[in-house]
Amino acid sequence: MxxxxxxxxxxxxxxxxxxxxxxxxxxxxxxxxxxxxxxxxxxxxxxxxxxxxxxxxxxxxxxxxxYTDIPDREEILLLREFAKQNNCQKCGKTIFLDIGANIGSYSISMMDVCDSIIAFEPHPYTSKRCKINFLLNNLDETLVKQLALSDSIGSVHFSDYGGSSTVNHIIQTEDGIEVQAITLDKFIVDNNFAQDDRYIIKIDVEGFEEQVLKGGRNFFTQYNVQAIVFECFSQNRVFNILKTYGFTEIKKLSENNYCATKS
Incomplete structure (x- = not known):
């Protein structure tokens, strides 16, 4: 350094x-x-x-x-607050989806307030580190999915900046590494997600949030999604998608980070 x-x-x-x-x-x-x-x-x-x-x-x-007790303090504390607000007697489990998990720091921060956690991290090296962190906390490593979420199913190319870089992302060229992609809608069907469960979402995919949202139209409109905390660089397009899904309350948390809820 x-x-x-x-x-x-x-x-x-x-x-x-x-x-x-x-x-x-x-x-x-x-x-x-x-x-x-x-x-x-x-x-x-x-x-x-x-x-x-x-x-x-x-x-x-x-x-x-x-360097500090809670990195991304406002984002993490807000997610935890949503997870604790289970006032619905008919609701099932509280599930946290960590989309763009990196080594799983957000997942670890939510482990004590959620019934289940699923982390998506497509980079093989970083995904392995995320799995190790799950095992460190006595959670099944299969809860970490080495998948990219997108608006189509197939393979995509992912940048490879080494280590557990926070700027690795899906790229449009054939450079980098090839990873598997799936839509969120297909994933929830394949894994029998329950509509009466409560879902708390974090999305940090380095500019690919629009594709993630488009691939989850059914999930975001038909399932009990309480809140989405997300990083965003294309506010107009992403905000419009969220509003068509019913997420009309969008609050800025910090630079490029937002929280969306249904009114």
Whole structure:
């Protein structure tokens, strides 16, 4: 890590923490940076909800847990709040769908408030890390699906920037690696999703959210989807799709991150 990157880490720690936690996480973050440079070993950390996550030396996502207690705090706390709001006596289980899971950090953050979690991560290397994090928390690794969600079924090409890069995404050329794609509507039929269960959704697919939504028309309109927290770079097109599905309440959470609910 160069001086510029280290400076960005220190800025992140200072901006994401309050009061004495600034000092606490400056110490933890710097110690983690020294440790991973010298040893390059994987360590585990117990996070805010009592669950565990592996901190990989070459993974920005897991490293965030050495810099603050809850990365993406507003998004994660909002998802947890929706998961806890089960006021429907006739409703079934609360299920979290982590679409674009990377190593599963959002899934881990939701494990104590949901009855079931399904994570979608198409990159084979990153998917393996996600499965390991599920096993670390005594969850079945088969809940991690090495699939891309799209608006069609077949194979697509995925970028390969190494490690567990947060910017790996579906590409239109034949560069990168080939992964299998399925529509969300087909997946829910194949896996017998119940319409009376409650579904909480997170989508982080680096610009491919429009295709994910188009492939889930039946799911988003006919199933009990409580909330969708999503990253979005094409607001007009994505917002229009969501509104046709009945998600008329769209709130901005942070830069490029939004929450959609039905009114």
């Amino acid at each position: 160069g001086d510029h990157e280290m400076l960005n880490v220190l800025k992140y720690i200072w901006n994401k923490n309050n009061g004495i936690y600034k000092i606490k996480y400056l110490f933890i973050g710097i110690s983690f940076q020294i440790f991973k440079r010298l040893s390059k070993k994987i360590i585990s950390k117990t996070i805010f909800n009592g669950k565990n996550i592996f901190l990989y030396p070459n993974c920005n996502v897991s490293s965030m847990y050495a």
